[in-house]
Amino acid sequence: MEVFYFLVFGALSAVVAVIELSKNNKDRVNTTTAFNSFKNNYLLVYSLMMAGDWLQGPYVYFLYSTYGFGKGEIGQLFIAGFGSSMLFGTIVGSLADKQGRKRACVTYCITYILSCITKHSPQYRILMVGRVLGGIATSLLFSAFESWLVAEHNKRGFEQQWLSVTFSKAIFLGNGLVAILSGLFGNLLVDNLSLGPVAPFDAAACFLAVGMAVILSSWSENYGDPSENKDLLTQFKGAAVAIASDEKIALLGAIQSLFEGSMYTFVFLWTPALSPNEEEIPHGFIFATFMLASMLGSSVASRLLARASLKVESYMQIVFVISSASLLLPIVTNILVEPSKVKGGSISFAGCVQLLGFCTFEACVGIFWPSIMKMRSQYIPEEARSTIMNFFRIPLNIFVCIVLYNVNAFPITVMFGMCSIFLFVASILQRRLMVIADKSKTEDWASMKDKNMEAEPLNI
Template sequence: MELFYFVVFGALGAVVAALELSKNSKDRINTSSAFNSFKNNYLVVYSLMMAGDWLQGPYVYYLYSTYGFGKGEIGQLFIAGFGSSMLFGTIVGSLADKQGRRRACVTYCITYILSCITKHSPQYKILMVGRVLGGIATSLLFSAFESWLVAEHNKRGFEQQWLSLTFSKAIFLGNGLVAILAGLFGNVLVDSLSLGPVAPFDAAAIFLAIGMAIILSSWTENFGDPSENKDLLTQFRGAAVAIASDEKIALLGAIQSLFEGSMYTFVFLWTPALSPNDEEIPHGFIFATFMLASMLGSSLASRLMARSSPRVESYMQIVFVISSASLTLPIITNFLVAPSKVKGESISFAGCLQLLGFCTFEACVGIFWPSIMKMRSQYIPEEARSTIMNFFRIPLNIFVCIVLYNVDAFPITVMFGMCSIFLLVASILQRRLMAISDKPSNIHSTKSNIYHFSGRSIHLRFSNNIFSGFFSFFIRDGKLDSNEGKGP
């Protein structure tokens, strides 16, 4: 392996270590022993959940190929996973709000374990079922756990600022250290011990089972709005109205979809970008380097969020601009650096430049996750937190499915250019969010910031945020009647 990879990895590791060791009182948040116990319990569970997820990622495509499936069939399996998350994600999110977030977290464990079991079968239909189960599990992973954490944090009366500490540590461990260790552990299982490509999925199931046991034994249940008279359709309607009525929530959803859409597209693009002529690159080591860069970003985020200034809404504008610039490097190098026409060589000079840019992007990803979590905790109402968070994932999953279906239709530079534009738009929307973040929500309610229930009717007031005009509605039995100008 070339010295360049070790230099980049070592430099990132040194920076991360320096950031963590150099934290002073301004970079740390003073907390209580009760909170530390609560935080550590959550971090253990979250790390186990992410270990179960990260162990599978590097070997899904490889496992399908060993079963003899071609690129087209594998692409269909991947689309099924994202499509399942899109179709069922909002449903399971709403059920989590109504039936309980702890129960939803246990459901995530069971669903993902079943998905892992299906990987033992080479039959296409069974593998397709596994992808559908995996898509449902992904929706729960990115909504139920955060919803449980925020609700439980508030229920126990901990300070709101302490949430940012849990968020940053969760990303530092779950999306950084655990990802690196999972990649190395999976490599040992598959290559060193020669247990085959299904071994990481079995290991993932074990970690998920351990995490589920901790949840069952130590977590208490919390709910969004457990009203018995509120059916699933009413929950969807309430969540959709909340997004449409509050510009801050709508902007947050658009920002999240734009960034995550670019991030998931990057996952498919970085390998062909670094090896356009089949250059020999250490995929596992590069993946570990990306995760180390993500740890660097989460370490920076923890420092930023520990202080009152700059605010999250402010510095994220800069993060989006930097991430956009980093993904333009493949386009720039394509014009400025003559491509090599010799196949099978080591990474090119253009590839080295792109790798540095990709590490910068991953650092931005590390800043993004805890920062978006903090903003969601501030702006998304508790009653429909999981439902709204999964609403945000609908455009994301549609976008990823389209990209997967057309991945060979456009040059790689066009794909990177599209992601760069999306990130610039996210920066513009973030600037708008910053401008209105101090304004109170105009959604009128006697119970929460979303809706007020009275029998089977929901009174909703729309303000002039995204949509022009000012009007009020009564929704009765699914029918919409205008009552402009009337009070609640």
């Protein structure tokens, strides 16, 4: 493995360590013992859930290829997963508001465990069922757990700012440290212990089962709108009305779809971007480096969110612009650096520059997650939180399905250019969201002041 990879990994590790160790009282939020106990319980469950997810990711394509399926058939399996998340996942995720968020989290565990079990079969139809189950589970993972956390946090009377602490820690652990450890553990099972490509899925099922046991034994149930006279269609209509009537919610959904759509597209593009001539690159080590960059971003986000005077809507504009610029690097290097025609070998100079840009983008991803969670907790109404969050994922899943279906139809530079444009548009929408949010706060303050003046007795 080249020294370059170690230098990047070491530099990111050093920066993360410095940021974490140099935190002072201004960068920390003073909390209570009761909140810390609640937070640690959620972080344990969230880390187990993410371990169950991260263990599978690096080996899905590899497993399908070992069963003898070609690129087209594997692409159809992936499309089935995203399509399932869009259709069935939206319905199942929305039921969490009415049937209970804890129940939805348990459903996630059961559904994903069943999906893992299907990986033992080489039959295409059974694998397709597994992808459908996985799509449903993904929708629940990105809606039910956050909805439960926000509702339970408010129900227990904790301060609103403390939510940011839980969000940033969850991303630091679940999307950073756990992702790195899961990649190393999966590599140990498959390569070192030679247990085969199904082993990570079995391990994932075990982590999910442990997490489900913790949920069942320590979590209480909470609901969005439990009224029995509201069917699923009524819930959907209510969520659609909420999005259409509140520009802040609509903007938040558009921003999320644009960023996550670019992020999932990047997942498919970074490998061919770094090895256009089949250069030998350490995929697992690069993945771990990306996750370390994401940890760096979450560390920065924890400091930003700890400062009550700093608005999320303000700094996220800068984050989107930086992420947009970072995904322009493949286009810039393609223009400025003459592409090599030699097959194989080590990573090129252009690839090294792109890798640094991709690490920058992953750092932006680490900032994005806790920040978008914070904004969702502020703007999305509690009674339809899971339903609206799953509505946000519909355009995202449509976009990813289209990209997967046409992944070979466009040059890779065009795909990166499209993602860069989407991210820049997200920064513009973020600016609009900040303006509207400030205007709403000003109007609310003025209205409250008028009411207080009316309530004051007149001294005659």
